[in-house]
Amino acid sequence: MIMVFELTVNAQVQKTDTIYTFKEIVIRSSRLQNFAVGSSLQKIDSLSLSNYFHQSFSDLLNAQSLLMLNSYGSGGLSMPSVRGGGGTHTAVILNGVNIQSPMNGSSNMALLPANLFGRVDIQYGGSGTLFGSGAMSGAIHLESPDLFQQTNQMKFSFATGSFGLKNYNASAKIGNESLASSFQFYQHKSENDFKYHNVAKYQTPVESQTNAGLNQSGFFNQTKIKTSKSSDLSSFFWYQKFDKELQTLMTASDTSRANQTDQNIYAILRWQQSASQMSLSAKSAFINDIQKFVNPVLAEPITNNRALSIINEIEMKWMPGEKQMLNAGLNYTYEEVSSEGYRSLANRNRISFFLSHKWLNLFDKLDIVNSLRKEIVDLGVLPLVYSMDLNYALTNDIDAHGNVSKNYSLPSLNDLFWRSETFVSGNPDLKAESGWSGEIGFSEHIHATQPSIVLEQNFYTSTINDWIVWLPAEMGVWKPENKKTGRSQGMDLGLKIEQDLNRSSLQLNVKYNWNSSTFNEGESEDLPMIYVPKSILLINVVSQFEKWNLSYDHKFVSRRLYDHAHYLAAFHMGNLMLNYSVEIFGQPLSLALRINNVWNVDYQIMAWYAMPPANYMFSISYRIEKN
Amino acid sequence: MKRILFTILVLSIFFLAACKKNKNDFDPNQKYINGAFISNEGTFGSGNASVSFLDFNSDSVSNEIFMDKNSRPLGDVLQSMSLIGSNLYCVVNASNKIEVVDAKDFSELGAIEGLDNPRYAVGAYGKLFVSEWGNGGQVKMIDPITFIVEGTIAVGTGPEGIMVHDNLIWVANGGGFTVDSTISVIDPSTNTVIENIVVGYNPKEMTVDANGEIWVICNGYVEYDANWNIAGQKPSKLVKVSAQNLEVLKEILISETLHPQHIDISPDRKTIYYGGGYGFAGIHSMHYANETNTQIIAGDKYFYGFNVNPDNGDIYGLEAPSFTENGQLHRYNVSGEFVKGYEVGIGPNSVVFW
Numbered sequence: 003m004i005m006v007f008e009l010t011v012n013a014q015v016q017k018t019d020t021i022y023t024f025k026e027i028v029i030r031s032s033r034l035q036n037f038a039v040g041s042s043l044q045k046i047d048s049l050s051l052s053n054y055f056h057q058s059f060s061d062l063l064n065a066q067s068l069l070m071l072n073s074y075g076s077g078g079l080s081m082p083s084v085r086g087g088g089g090t091h092t093a094v095i096l097n098g099v100n101i102q103s104p105m106n107g108s109s110n111m112a113l114l115p116a117n118l119f120g121r122v123d124i125q126y127g128g129s130g131t132l133f134g135s136g137a138m139s140g141a142i143h144l145e146s147p148d149l150f151q152q153t154n155q156m157k158f159s160f161a162t163g164s165f166g167l168k169n170y171n172a173s174a175k176i177g178n179e180s181l182a183s184s185f186q187f188y189q190h191k192s193e194n195d196f197k198y199h200n201v202a203k204y205q206t207p208v209e210s211q212t213n214a215g216l217n218q219s220g221f222f223n224q225t226k227i228k229t230s231k232s233s234d235l236s237s238f239f240w241y242q243k244f245d246k247e248l249q250t251l252m253t254a255s256d257t258s259r260a261n262q263t264d265q266n267i268y269a270i271l272r273w274q275q276s277a278s279q280m281s282l283s284a285k286s287a288f289i290n291d292i293q294k295f296v297n298p299v300l301a302e303p304i305t306n307n308r309a310l311s312i313i314n315e316i317e318m319k320w321m322p323g324e325k326q327m328l329n330a331g332l333n334y335t336y337e338e339v340s341s342e343g344y345r346s347l348a349n350r351n352r353i354s355f356f357l358s359h360k361w362l363n364l365f366d367k368l369d370i371v372n373s374l375r376k377e378i379v380d381l382g383v384l385p386l387v388y389s390m391d392l393n394y395a396l397t398n399d400i401d402a403h404g405n406v407s408k409n410y411s412l413p414s415l416n417d418l419f420w421r422s423e424t425f426v427s428g429n430p431d432l433k434a435e436s437g438w439s440g441e442i443g444f445s446e447h448i449h450a451t452q453p454s455i456v457l458e459q460n461f462y463t464s465t466i467n468d469w470i471v472w473l474p475a476e477m478g479v480w481k482p483e484n485k486k487t488g489r490s491q492g493m494d495l496g497l498k499i500e501q502d503l504n505r506s507s508l509q510l511n512v513k514y515n516w517n518s519s520t521f522n523e524g525e526s527e528d529l530p531m532i533y534v535p536k537s538i539l540l541i542n543v544v545s546q547f548e549k550w551n552l553s554y555d556h557k558f559v560s561r562r563l564y565d566h567a568h569y570l571a572a573f574h575m576g577n578l579m580l581n582y583s584v585e586i587f588g589q590p591l592s593l594a595l596r597i598n599n600v601w602n603v604d605y606q607i608m609a610w611y612a613m614p615p616a617n618y619m620f621s622i623s624y625r626i627e628k629n
Numbered sequence: 630m631k632r633i634l635f636t637i638l639v640l641s642i643f644f645l646a647a648c649k650k651n652k653n654d655f656d657p658n659q660k661y662i663n664g665a666f667i668s669n670e671g672t673f674g675s676g677n678a679s680v681s682f683l684d685f686n687s688d689s690v691s692n693e694i695f696m697d698k699n700s701r702p703l704g705d706v707l708q709s710m711s712l713i714g715s716n717l718y719c720v721v722n723a724s725n726k727i728e729v730v731d732a733k734d735f736s737e738l739g740a741i742e743g744l745d746n747p748r749y750a751v752g753a754y755g756k757l758f759v760s761e762w763g764n765g766g767q768v769k770m771i772d773p774i775t776f777i778v779e780g781t782i783a784v785g786t787g788p789e790g791i792m793v794h795d796n797l798i799w800v801a802n803g804g805g806f807t808v809d810s811t812i813s814v815i816d817p818s819t820n821t822v823i824e825n826i827v828v829g830y831n832p833k834e835m836t837v838d839a840n841g842e843i844w845v846i847c848n849g850y851v852e853y854d855a856n857w858n859i860a861g862q863k864p865s866k867l868v869k870v871s872a873q874n875l876e877v878l879k880e881i882l883i884s885e886t887l888h889p890q891h892i893d894i895s896p897d898r899k900t901i902y903y904g905g906g907y908g909f910a911g912i913h914s915m916h917y918a919n920e921t922n923t924q925i926i927a928g929d930k931y932f933y934g935f936n937v938n939p940d941n942g943d944i945y946g947l948e949a950p951s952f953t954e955n956g957q958l959h960r961y962n963v964s965g966e967f968v969k970g971y972e973v974g975i976g977p978n979s980v981v982f983w
Contacts, residue, residue: 201700201701202676202701202702202704204701204739251705251724252676253676253705253721254704254705254723254724254726255724255725255740255742255743255744256725256742256743256745299745299763301805301806421853427853471953473951473952474949474951479907523951532953565671565675565677565953566954566955567677567693567955567974567975568677568696568702609676609677610675610702610705
C-alpha cells in the first residue's frame with residue numbers, strides 16, 4: 003500500500019573465484035528502510051503475526067521483542083519501553099504517521115489488535131531526525147497490508163479461552179490491481195476473572211481478580227486506487243471502541259469501580275506519484291481519541307477527554323545518480339485536547355522540516371546517511387537535530403553499522419496544561435526533552451551450509467536531558483518539571499538459526515539485552531531507573547512439520563525496581579502454540595491451541611497488578627481465497 | 630449523663646488494661662522496645678508504603694520493618710498510625726484498609742477492610758475511631774479486636790486529625806479537596822456530633838495544652854485562576870478552643886500566604902509546635918499562655934511532617950524530597966539544635982513513639 007515506486011539497483015562485485023550480489027538496493031517510500039541504515043531493526047515475521055492474531059499488539063511485542071511492555075494488569079494500559087526509555091520515548095508510526103497521543107505523549111499498545119498490521123518493524127535506538135518528537139529510545143513501525151499484493155479473500159475466525167475470552171473476526175478483500183478494498187470487523191471480550199495468590203494480603207488468600215474485564219470492538223477499511231500509471235491514492239480508516247475495567251490492585255481492600263472507555267478514529271489518506279528517479283507523496287491523517295474515565299470514589303468521578311491530531315506531510319525523494327538519494331519533507335501537525343482536567347481547550351501547531359542525504363554503495367561497501375530536522379512549535383523554535391548513519395560491509399558475510407542521533411520529545415499537553423480541582427497541575431514553562439543516542443553493531447551471516455546462522459551484536463549509549471517528571475510542589479500540588487537526566491548503556495546480542503529438513507523446518511531465535519539505565523536530578527548521585535530490567539532474554543522456537551506448526555516463545559526479565567527501594571521479582575514467561583492447517587473445500591482451515599504462561603508463573607509487570615496464571619485459547623480460522 | 634460517662638470511663642479502663650501489653654513487659658521475642666515508628670506514605674499508586682523504626686538504644690534506623698517481618702507490602706499510602714496498647718493500627722489510605730500489627734515485633738495481626746478513604750485513627754472507649762473522606766466525611770467506629778465496623782458518624786468535609794479529650798472525640802474537618810472550616814465534636818456515649826465549631830479554613834490537626842484547652846492548626850488554602858495563577862489565599866491560623874464550652878477562645882494568624890499543616894506539643898504541654906506541609910519552612914514554637922513565638926527550628930528546611938517526643942521533647946522533622954526517593958528524619962533537641970539525621974522510607978509523614 004505504501005509503495006510510491008520501486009527502483010532496483012543490482013550492485014555486483016566480482017571476485018576472483020566467485021560472483022555474488024553485494025547488495026540489492028530496493029528504494030521504497032519507507033523512510034525507515036531507506037535511511038535508518040545504522041539502526042538495529044527487527045522485523046516481526048508473518049508466522050509470529052499469525053500466532054498472535056487474536057491477541058493484542060502488547061502481547062505480540064512482549065513475546066517477540068526486547069521491548070518491555072509496562073502493562074497495568076491484563077489488557078490494561080501498556081506502554082513500551084526500549085533501552086531504558088520511558089513510555090513517551092518510543093514513537094509509534096502507523097503507515098508513516100506518528101500516533102503518540104498529544105495528551106499524554108505515549109501510545110497504549112493494549113488498544114491495538116495484532117491482526118490489523120501486515121508488517122511490523124521495531125527500531126531500537128533514537129531516530130529523532132527521521133521520525134520527529136518522541137523517537138528518543140526507539141520506534142515501532144506498523145504498516146497495514148498492501149492490497150495490491152493480496153489475493154481476493156474472505157476470512158472468518160473465532161477464538162475462545164480462559165477467563166471468558168471470546169474473539170470474533172471477519173475480513174474480506176476484493177479488487178484488482180487498479181482498485182482494491184478490504185474490510186475487517188472484530189470483537190474481543192474477556193472477564194479476566196482469574197484466580198491468583200494475593201501475596202500482598204494478610205495470609206496470602208486466593209482471590210479472583212475483580213474489575214478487570216474488557217470489551218473491544220472495531221471496524222477497519224482500506225482502499226487503494228491506481229490513479230495513473232505512476233500514482234495511487236490510498237485510504238485507511240479504523241474505528242474502535244474499547245471498554246476496560248481498571249483492575250483492582252492487589253494492595254486494595256475494596257473492589258475497584260473505575261473504568262475507562264476509549265473510542266479511537268484513525269483516518270489516513272495518502273497520495274503517491276513516482277517517476278524514474280523521483281517520487282512525491284502527500285498524506286493527511288486525522289486521529290481522534292475520545293476517552294471517558296469513571297471512578298466513583300474520586301472527588302471528580304467522571305473525566306471526559308478528547309485528543310485530536312491532524313497531521314499533514316509532504317515528502318519528496320530524488321535519486322540524482324546511482325549512488326545518491328535525497329529525501330526532503332515538510333510536516334504540519336495540529337494537536338488539540340479538550341478535557342475536564344483542563345481549564346480550557348489546549349492546542350498547539352507544529353511545523354517541521356526534515357532532510358536526509360544518502361550515499362549508496364560507496365566503494366561498493368559503504369552507505370552513509372546524514373539527516374537534519376528542524377521543528378517549530380507555535381512560536382517556539384526547537385534546536386536543530388541531526389544524525390549520521392553508517393553501514394559498512396566488512397566482508398562478504400559481516401556487516402557493521404552505527405549511528406549517532408540527536409533526539410527530542412515535546413512535553414505532552416497534559417504536562418503543559420492539566421488543571422483539575424485536585425492536587426495536580428500542568429506546567430506551561432516546560433522545555434522539550436532532548437538527548438543523544440548512538441550505537442555500533444555487527445551482523446555475521448554464516449550461510450554456506452545448513453543450518454543458516456546469523457549472529458548480531460549491538461552496543462549502544464543514550465542520554466536524555468530535561469526529562470520531565472511529576473513532583474510535589476507548593477501546597478501538595480503535583481507539577482511536572484524538567485528535572486532528570488537519564489543515561490543508558492547496554493548491548494543487544496542475537497542468534498538466529500534456521501534448518502530446513504525434508505518436510506519440516508526448525509527455527510531458533512535468541513535475543514539478549516543487557517542494559518544499565520540511571521538518572522540524575524542535578525546534584526544527587528545517579529540512581530537506577532525504575533521498571534527497567536538489567537537483562538532480558540528472549541527465545542523463540544518454531545518447528546514446522548507438514549501441516550503442523552509448533553511454536554514456543556520464552557522471555558526472561560530480571561528483577562526491576564518499582565521505586566528506589568523495592569524490587570519486583572524476576573520472572574520467566576512461556577507461551578506455547580500448536581497450529582494445524584487442513585484444506586476444506588480446497589480452502590485453508592486453521593485450528594490453533596495456545597497456552598499462555600505455560601509454566602504457571604506468579605508474576606507482576608507493574609507493581610501490585612496481578613497477572614493471569616496459565617491459561618489457554620483455542621481458535622479456528624477459515625479463509626476463502628480467489629486468485 | 631454523668632453516670633453514663635462514668636460507666637464508659639470504667640469500661641474504657643478495663644478495655645485498655647485488657648489489650649495493653651506494656652512495652653517493657655518481658656517478652657523474649659520483642660524486637661522493638663524503645664524507639665520511634667516512622668510512617669512512610671510511599672508513592673501513590675505504587676503500593677510501597679512502609680514503616681521505619683528508630684531504635685533509641687542503638688541510635689539506628691531499620692527500614693521496611695513490615696515487609697521484613699511479614700513478606701508482603703503494607704499497601705498504598707500509609708497516612709498515619711495509632712497505638713492501642715501494643716497494637717499498632719496502620720491507616721493505609723489508598724488501599725482503604727488498616728493493617729494491624731503487634732508493635733513489639735511487627736508481626737501482622739490482621740487487616741480492617743471495607744473502609745472509605747481512611748485518614749487517621751484513635752482508640753477510645755473500647756473502639757477505634759477512624760476519620761474518612763468517603764461519603765462527604767465521616768468517622769467509622771470499629772471494634773479493634775474483631776475488626777468489625779460498628780457504626781458511622783457523619784462529620785464535615787475531609788476529616789483529618791482525630792483525638793480524644795475530656796470524654797469527647799474531636800475531629801478536624803480538613804476540607805479534603807475543597808474547603809471546610811469546622812471541627813466536629815462527638816459524644817462517644819451517643820455516637821452523635823454534639824457540636825460543629827467554626828475555627829479557620831481547613832483545620833488539619835489538634836493538640837491539648839497544659840490547661841486542657843484545644844489548639845487547632847488551620848491550614849488555610851490557595852485559590853487559583855484558570856491559568857494556574859494564584860487568585861487569592863485564605864490565611865493559616867492557630868485557633869484555641871475551649872474544651873469546656875466548645876467555643877473559640879482565640880485566633881492567631883500564622884500567615885496570609887504560607888500554610889502549615891501539622892501541630893504537636895511539648896511533654897509539659899506548654900510549648901506548641903506547628904509547621905510541616907508544603908512550602909512552609911521550619912518548625913515554629915509558641916508558648917501556650919503568652920502566645921509568643923519562641924523559636925524557629927530548621928528554618929531552612931521544608932518538612933512534610935513532624936512530631937515531638939513526649940518523653941524528652943526532641944523534635945523529629947520529616948523531609949520528603951520527592952515521592953520516589955527515600956526521605957530523611959532530622960532529630961533536634963528541645964533547644965532546637967540538630968542532633969542527627971537518618972534515612973527513612975519514601976514520603977515520611979509522622980512518628981509514633983514507642
